[in-house]
Amino acid sequence: MTPRMPSFFISHGGGPWPWVPRMRATFRHLEDSLTRMIAELPERPKAVLVISGHWESDDFAVMGAAYPPMVYDYSGFPPETYQISYPAPGSPDLATRAATLITEAGLPTRIDTDQGFDHGTFAPLYIMFPDADVPVFQVSLRRGYDPAEHLALGRALAPLRDDGVMIVGSGLSYHNLRLFGPGAKTPSEAFDAWLHAALALEPDARARTLLDWESAPHARVCHAREDHFVPVFAALGAAEQEPATRIYHDRDLMGGVTASSYRFG
Numbered sequence: 001m002t003p004r005m006p007s008f009f010i011s012h013g014g015g016p017w018p019w020v021p022r023m024r025a026t027f028r029h030l031e032d033s034l035t036r037m038i039a040e041l042p043e044r045p046k047a048v049l050v051i052s053g054h055w056e057s058d059d060f061a062v063m064g065a066a067y068p069p070m071v072y073d074y075s076g077f078p079p080e081t082y083q084i085s086y087p088a089p090g091s092p093d094l095a096t097r098a099a100t101l102i103t104e105a106g107l108p109t110r111i112d113t114d115q116g117f118d119h120g121t122f123a124p125l126y127i128m129f130p131d132a133d134v135p136v137f138q139v140s141l142r143r144g145y146d147p148a149e150h151l152a153l154g155r156a157l158a159p160l161r162d163d164g165v166m167i168v169g170s171g172l173s174y175h176n177l178r179l180f181g182p183g184a185k186t187p188s189e190a191f192d193a194w195l196h197a198a199l200a201l202e203p204d205a206r207a208r209t210l211l212d213w214e215s216a217p218h219a220r221v222c223h224a225r226e227d228h229f230v231p232v233f234a235a236l237g238a239a240e241q242e243p244a245t246r247i248y249h250d251r252d253l254m255g256g257v258t259a260s261s262y263r264f265g
Contacts, residue, residue: 011171019080047137053229154234174188176224180255192258
């Protein structure tokens with residue numbers, strides 16, 4: 001019998017950080033957490049499904065390519081980082097299954113055979129599975145970032161966990177590109193503490209509190225645009241009745257940011 005896989009909300013770091021030595025040193029605690037995350041799984045996953053803050057669509061699009069291309073969705077990095085290859089196979093069969101589950105939940109979806117891996121996927125996956133030998137596919141965010149819709153997305157995808165699929169919501173618990181350094185310290189600490197407390201609540205209260213995330217301290221300072229926070233709803237929805245465990249916690253990241261990652265189940 002295949003053990004049920006946990007789901008995750010991870011902070012995925014900045015750009016192509018594993019390939020830039022100075023950045024890799026900055027994210028050393030994140031790297032350690034991603035390595036432990038895989039070591040602590042009940043078994044090797046049959047596939048990884050990523051809901052990344054770097055792909056959004058008018059519906060919940062599902063990556064259907066057998067061999068997804070690369071998407072270099074960053075700028076200002078060394079030329080070699082635009083030649084990175086993460087050659088993990090996709091999983092067209094699981095993509096079809098995921099699209100069916102999303103449709104059955106009453107949510108709009110489609111298969112996208114052109115979309116490739118964005119850095120919210122290939123950067124952390126390179127640390128988790130450096131040999132790129134586990135199938136990987138993605139589901140997009142839906143424009144508008146409705147938290148309840150993304151919670152429903154996670155609920156729809158939950159059965160995949162029993163098929164050996166690891167579900168990863170990939171974003172950042174703090175994402176304000178205009179406010180790093182000391183100015184980020186107070187808002188990121190306060191929001192991170194709120195998130196940690198919210199995820200420790202019993203399941204119904206946890207969902208209600210998270211859906212009202214804009215009432216959190218400094219919410220719109222930490223997430224002026226919530227693309228990097230919304231993946232948490234998909235990760236939670238996929239394991240809604242199960243406990244949350246913090247698996248990564250960094251303070252003073254990039255001169256002042258507090259950031260965290262969580263496992264559900």
